[in-house]
Amino acid sequence: MKRILAVVLALAVALSVAAPAFAETTLEKIARTGTLTIGTRTGSPPFAFVNKQNEWVGFSIDLVEQAIAPAIAKKLGKPVKVEKKESTPPTRIPLLSSNAVDLIAGTMTDTRPRRESVDFSVTFFVTGAQFLVKKGSPIKGIETIAGRRIAAQQGSTNARIIRERVPTAQLREFPDQPAAFQALVQGQVDAFTNDGIQLYGLRAKAPNAADWEIVGDFYSYEPYGMAMRKNESDFRHLVNVGLMEAIESGKYFELYEKWFGPRGEAPYPLTPENKRFLILQVVPK
């Protein structure tokens, strides 16, 4: 018992002393190392995933590499390399707060509770939550899931909403989207709930897409933002500048077409309403 206490005590003392160490801002770190480290998904097509050639690609990754990193590079006056690390809903905020990554660029929904722990960029995608079910399933939306087994990602907004709004639903949380989808494929759960666009992406890449359908009206509003540590206004400004310039110059819509256009990975037309919203986020130069 003494040994355990001694060790724990030593650890606690060491950590509490070391924590308030020197503070370097994210921009200073990027300027020093020339690298922007992002946390992104490996199983969320078409935002960030590993394709059939086993390359790590996606819409969010493109936005960082082609819009945000150049904006930072221009400001710092030196080239900026993008390094990718895998992050999933349960690990993304810890990775950010532990300085393992500088920016979460995936499928993270901007919400008020989350804004208490991290800061978000402007919204770069708009969608809502729905359900993925086997074709012909009796589940048609959030009203019909009482008592059913529903899969969701651990730590996602969807998991929390289902838990609060439909307590009778048997919610099973999985570490990431592929694990939840496999549970659905095997029949472990009756439906998988996630943001609509991700379900479309998942279905587009599934071995037999025709077996699955996406049902239900959006039961939540999910605006995606890139997340970063709090109190980094300069860094956040540059990330926003990158996104705004991409929307302004049309680069954003080019990338949108590539991934979500009729010949993209997951066709998902941009509604005029959402397009207007994105454009209005671009404040004057």
Added chain:
Amino acid sequence: MLDLGVIVTNFKFLVVQGLLGLGGFAGGTLRLAIPAIVLGFLLGIFVGIARLARTRWISLPATIYVEFFRGVPLVMVIFWIWFVVPQLLRLPIPEYGVALTAFVIFEAAYFGEIVRAGIQSVPRGQVEAATAVGLTGAQTLRHVVLPQAIRNMVPALVTQMIVLFKDTSLASIIGYVDLTKAAQIVNNREIRPFELYLFIALVYWACAYSMSRFARRFETRPQGA
């Protein structure tokens, strides 16, 4: 129906990227396992000898170190280093660094015990004879005790090295693209878990089995009372 095609198509990714570590992702089981085994063993030698030191200032910390790391799961140690160290250093650390550090400090506790048992298995008479002949403590250790101890330790050492080799699969938990993670990446896309996981089980088995066959050549019967 068994679909071996998924293995054939992704064989290169699984073996070249996953096992060897050559490819678009920073990864590789061997790239992690080999340094981990070497460094873990080296650190283990220090830990083992420290445990037998006569001064409590050295032997007590060593004992606490060993008891601590043998009392917690490796997964915990990995999470500690993954979350806490970058925070303390204010620096992102690549998964490779996190995994390597975790494996080295964790396995050193186990290697340390093997070293300690090996040294203790050398008969007292050897040490006494060495002192009688005029060798100092350090010389005795280096020329008489360690060579015999190492010979006695070989079977246990090899077993532990194979254990460490298998433990590297836990690096996949933090996203390091080793053999296990490579299989996960392919499975997430193709959904063929039975074929894929059985395949990498065979690859791991082949590596571990060759390690033990190779080491059997050096095995001698343990000496000492």
Added chain:
Amino acid sequence: MGYQFDWSILWSGQSGGWLLQGLLTTLGISALAWLLAAVLGILSGALRTVPWKPLRAAATLYVEFFRNVPLLVWMFFWYFGVPPLLPAGARRWLFDHHPEFWAGMVALGVYHGARMSEVIRSGIQSIPKTQFEAAVAMGLTTFQAYRLIIVPIALRLIVPPVTSESLNLLKNSSVALTISVAELTFQTRQIETYTAKAIEALTAGTVIYLALCVGIASIMARVERRFAIPGLIARGG
């Protein structure tokens, strides 16, 4: 961004309950897996020493294959790869009753069964052959000799290495978090996901594991001393 310590999260809110649930799950899955491992270990360990080649070969195959593959791979294999192969009735039951728990338990039990088998085999082999010969000379069949003489002695000899293997099993139960078993390490991650207090959560988990391992080890050391056969104590692991 400085880290703000907040140890109260461990007892206020849901964290305490989660830790307790995690601890119970860890103990539960470990206990059941231990039983499975003990049965498989004793059977295969004993079978590896009998004079009949086919039985020896089968046991050796089991041990060498399952022991040399990482536990994590087995977790994925039993959880993702095996259920689709089960008959529909069994599959339905499994999916309604925490498939991840059973998959994790089986993976843990079968893997450690292979490791226990080695421990038991060397225990049996360290018993002087004369014991077996004497038993046969007294008129016991091979099976009776094993059951009444060899195995009981072996079981007492192997208490130290079995204790060490059992603790390994307990620690390895943490690997089950990768297939979403809500055991102790999973719960420390859960606390950390919801409160962002990694250090507090990890410390709580670490302290509990240490308490369990050091506690069990000291109890077993006492048991060892009582059951030790004078003159035949196997060197511990």
